[in-house]
Amino acid sequence: MKLYQILKGSLQSPKKIAAFRLIPIGKVMQYIFSYILIMTIISFIFFMNGISEQQSSMEGLLEYFSKIQWLLYPFAFIFLFVFNTLLIFVQISILAYIGSGILYVRKRKGEYRHIWRTTLFASTVPMILSILATLLQWTSSYIQVAIYVITLLYLILATKYYPIKR
Numbered sequence: 834m835k836l837y838q839i840l841k842g843s844l845q846s847p848k849k850i851a852a853f854r855l856i857p858i859g860k861v862m863q864y865i866f867s868y869i870l871i872m873t874i875i876s877f878i879f880f881m882n883g884i885s886e887q888q889s890s891m892e893g894l895l896e897y898f899s900k901i902q903w904l905l906y907p908f909a910f911i912f913l914f915v916f917n918t919l920l921i922f923v924q925i926s927i928l929a930y931i932g933s934g935i936l937y938v939r940k941r942k943g944e945y946r947h948i949w950r951t952t953l954f955a956s957t958v959p960m961i962l963s964i965l966a967t968l969l970q971w972t973s974s975y976i977q978v979a980i981y982v983i984t985l986l987y988l989i990l991a992t993k994y995y996p997i998k999r
Contacts, residue, residue, distance in 0.1 A: 839864055843957035847990035850954045854947040861950055868960055869921055873914045875967050880909055928952045928981070932988045941995035948992075955987035956980075 834856065842849035929949040936943045943951075959980040966976050 834860060836860075836864055836867060839954070840957065843954045847955075847987060848994050850951055850957075850987060850991040851994035853954045854943070854950045856950065861953060865921065865925075865953055866918075869914065869917050871964065872917045872921070872967070873910065875964065876913045876917065877910050879967075880913065881906070925949065925952050925956060928956070928984055928988065931985065932992065935989055935992050936995060939992055939995075940998050941992055942998045943992075943995045947995075948988075951991050952984070952988055955991055956984045958987065959983045 839853065839856070839860065842853065926949065929945065929952040932948040932952050933943075933945055936948060962976075962983070963980055966972075
Protein backbone atom coordinates (compact mmCIF):
# COMPACT_ATOMS: atom_id res chain seq x y z
CA MET A 834 0.00 0.00 0.00
CA LYS A 835 1.34 3.43 -0.91
CA LEU A 836 1.48 6.37 1.48
CA TYR A 837 -1.09 8.43 -0.42
CA GLN A 838 -3.49 5.47 -0.30
CA ILE A 839 -3.00 5.28 3.45
CA LEU A 840 -3.57 9.04 3.72
CA LYS A 841 -6.70 8.82 1.59
CA GLY A 842 -8.02 5.87 3.63
CA SER A 843 -7.31 7.68 6.89
CA LEU A 844 -9.37 10.62 5.69
CA GLN A 845 -12.27 8.48 4.47
CA SER A 846 -13.55 6.25 7.23
CA PRO A 847 -12.90 4.99 10.75
CA LYS A 848 -13.34 1.44 9.46
CA LYS A 849 -10.22 1.83 7.29
CA ILE A 850 -8.39 3.46 10.19
CA ALA A 851 -9.13 0.38 12.29
CA ALA A 852 -8.02 -1.90 9.44
CA PHE A 853 -4.73 -0.03 9.14
CA ARG A 854 -3.67 -1.46 12.51
CA LEU A 855 -2.44 -4.48 10.52
CA ILE A 856 -0.15 -2.49 8.22
CA PRO A 857 3.54 -3.43 8.56
CA ILE A 858 5.56 -1.25 10.91
CA GLY A 859 7.79 -0.07 8.04
CA LYS A 860 4.88 1.65 6.30
CA VAL A 861 3.70 3.07 9.60
CA MET A 862 7.14 4.61 10.21
CA GLN A 863 7.26 5.99 6.65
CA TYR A 864 3.88 7.59 7.23
CA ILE A 865 4.74 9.19 10.56
CA PHE A 866 8.19 10.37 9.48
CA SER A 867 6.79 11.96 6.33
CA TYR A 868 4.47 13.99 8.58
CA ILE A 869 7.36 14.82 10.92
CA LEU A 870 9.47 15.95 7.96
CA ILE A 871 6.69 18.25 6.74
CA MET A 872 6.31 19.76 10.22
CA THR A 873 10.08 20.15 10.52
CA ILE A 874 10.36 21.94 7.18
CA ILE A 875 7.57 24.34 8.16
CA SER A 876 9.19 24.94 11.57
CA PHE A 877 12.57 25.48 9.94
CA ILE A 878 11.14 28.05 7.52
CA PHE A 879 9.60 29.94 10.44
CA PHE A 880 12.92 29.68 12.27
CA MET A 881 14.81 31.14 9.31
CA ASN A 882 12.30 33.97 8.98
CA GLY A 883 12.62 34.69 12.69
CA ILE A 884 16.40 34.80 12.41
CA SER A 885 16.13 37.16 9.43
CA GLU A 886 13.91 39.55 11.39
CA GLN A 887 16.29 39.46 14.36
CA GLN A 888 19.32 40.03 12.11
CA SER A 889 17.85 43.18 10.62
CA SER A 890 17.19 44.70 14.05
CA MET A 891 20.64 44.12 15.57
CA GLU A 892 23.87 45.04 13.85
CA GLY A 893 26.23 42.92 15.98
CA LEU A 894 23.98 39.92 15.59
CA LEU A 895 24.13 40.27 11.80
CA GLU A 896 27.91 39.95 11.80
CA TYR A 897 27.81 37.02 14.25
CA PHE A 898 25.21 35.11 12.21
CA SER A 899 27.10 35.69 8.97
CA LYS A 900 30.09 33.90 10.53
CA ILE A 901 28.24 30.88 11.95
CA GLN A 902 25.36 30.60 9.46
CA TRP A 903 26.81 27.46 7.88
CA LEU A 904 26.77 25.83 11.31
CA LEU A 905 23.54 27.25 12.69
CA TYR A 906 21.08 26.08 10.04
CA PRO A 907 21.99 22.37 9.83
CA PHE A 908 21.98 22.01 13.62
CA ALA A 909 18.72 23.92 13.87
CA PHE A 910 17.11 21.61 11.30
CA ILE A 911 18.37 18.50 13.11
CA PHE A 912 17.22 19.88 16.47
CA LEU A 913 13.76 20.70 15.08
CA PHE A 914 13.48 17.24 13.52
CA VAL A 915 14.41 15.50 16.77
CA PHE A 916 12.13 17.76 18.81
CA ASN A 917 9.16 17.25 16.46
CA THR A 918 9.79 13.49 16.45
CA LEU A 919 9.83 13.36 20.24
CA LEU A 920 6.75 15.54 20.57
CA ILE A 921 4.67 13.59 18.03
CA PHE A 922 5.68 10.16 19.34
CA VAL A 923 4.86 11.15 22.91
CA GLN A 924 1.54 12.65 21.83
CA ILE A 925 0.53 9.53 19.91
CA SER A 926 1.71 7.25 22.73
CA ILE A 927 -0.35 9.09 25.33
CA LEU A 928 -3.42 9.07 23.11
CA ALA A 929 -2.86 5.36 22.38
CA TYR A 930 -2.78 4.68 26.12
CA ILE A 931 -6.13 6.44 26.40
CA GLY A 932 -7.24 4.33 23.41
CA SER A 933 -6.32 1.19 25.35
CA GLY A 934 -8.75 2.34 28.00
CA ILE A 935 -11.38 2.91 25.33
CA LEU A 936 -10.86 -0.65 24.09
CA TYR A 937 -11.21 -1.96 27.65
CA VAL A 938 -14.42 -0.01 28.27
CA ARG A 939 -15.91 -1.09 24.94
CA LYS A 940 -14.86 -4.71 25.64
CA ARG A 941 -12.83 -4.90 22.44
CA LYS A 942 -9.75 -7.00 21.82
CA GLY A 943 -6.54 -5.27 20.80
CA GLU A 944 -2.90 -4.93 21.70
CA TYR A 945 -1.15 -1.66 22.48
CA ARG A 946 0.77 -1.78 19.20
CA HIS A 947 -2.50 -2.05 17.30
CA ILE A 948 -4.13 0.83 19.13
CA TRP A 949 -0.91 2.88 18.67
CA ARG A 950 -1.14 2.42 14.91
CA THR A 951 -4.85 3.19 14.96
CA THR A 952 -4.14 6.34 16.95
CA LEU A 953 -1.54 7.39 14.42
CA PHE A 954 -3.97 7.04 11.54
CA ALA A 955 -6.82 8.55 13.57
CA SER A 956 -4.68 11.64 14.02
CA THR A 957 -4.38 12.24 10.26
CA VAL A 958 -7.10 14.90 10.11
CA PRO A 959 -5.80 16.60 13.28
CA MET A 960 -2.28 16.51 11.78
CA ILE A 961 -3.53 18.32 8.70
CA LEU A 962 -5.35 20.84 10.92
CA SER A 963 -2.14 21.25 12.91
CA ILE A 964 -0.18 21.98 9.75
CA LEU A 965 -2.80 24.53 8.66
CA ALA A 966 -2.76 26.16 12.09
CA THR A 967 1.02 26.37 11.94
CA LEU A 968 0.99 27.87 8.46
CA LEU A 969 -1.65 30.41 9.42
CA GLN A 970 0.18 31.06 12.72
CA TRP A 971 -2.84 30.32 14.88
CA THR A 972 -1.42 29.60 18.28
CA SER A 973 -3.97 28.86 20.92
CA SER A 974 -4.45 26.22 23.55
CA TYR A 975 -7.99 25.82 22.23
CA ILE A 976 -6.61 24.63 18.90
CA GLN A 977 -4.45 22.04 20.65
CA VAL A 978 -7.39 20.84 22.71
CA ALA A 979 -9.53 20.62 19.56
CA ILE A 980 -6.82 18.55 17.86
CA TYR A 981 -6.76 16.11 20.80
CA VAL A 982 -10.55 15.90 20.93
CA ILE A 983 -10.80 15.22 17.18
CA THR A 984 -8.17 12.49 17.50
CA LEU A 985 -10.06 10.89 20.37
CA LEU A 986 -13.34 11.05 18.42
CA TYR A 987 -11.73 9.31 15.44
CA LEU A 988 -10.20 6.79 17.84
CA ILE A 989 -13.55 6.05 19.48
CA LEU A 990 -15.15 5.58 16.06
CA ALA A 991 -12.32 3.31 14.89
CA THR A 992 -12.40 1.08 17.97
CA LYS A 993 -15.95 0.15 17.06
CA TYR A 994 -14.43 -2.05 14.33
CA TYR A 995 -12.06 -3.93 16.63
CA PRO A 996 -13.01 -7.56 17.41
CA ILE A 997 -15.17 -8.17 20.50
CA LYS A 998 -13.65 -9.96 23.50
CA ARG A 999 -15.15 -13.36 24.20
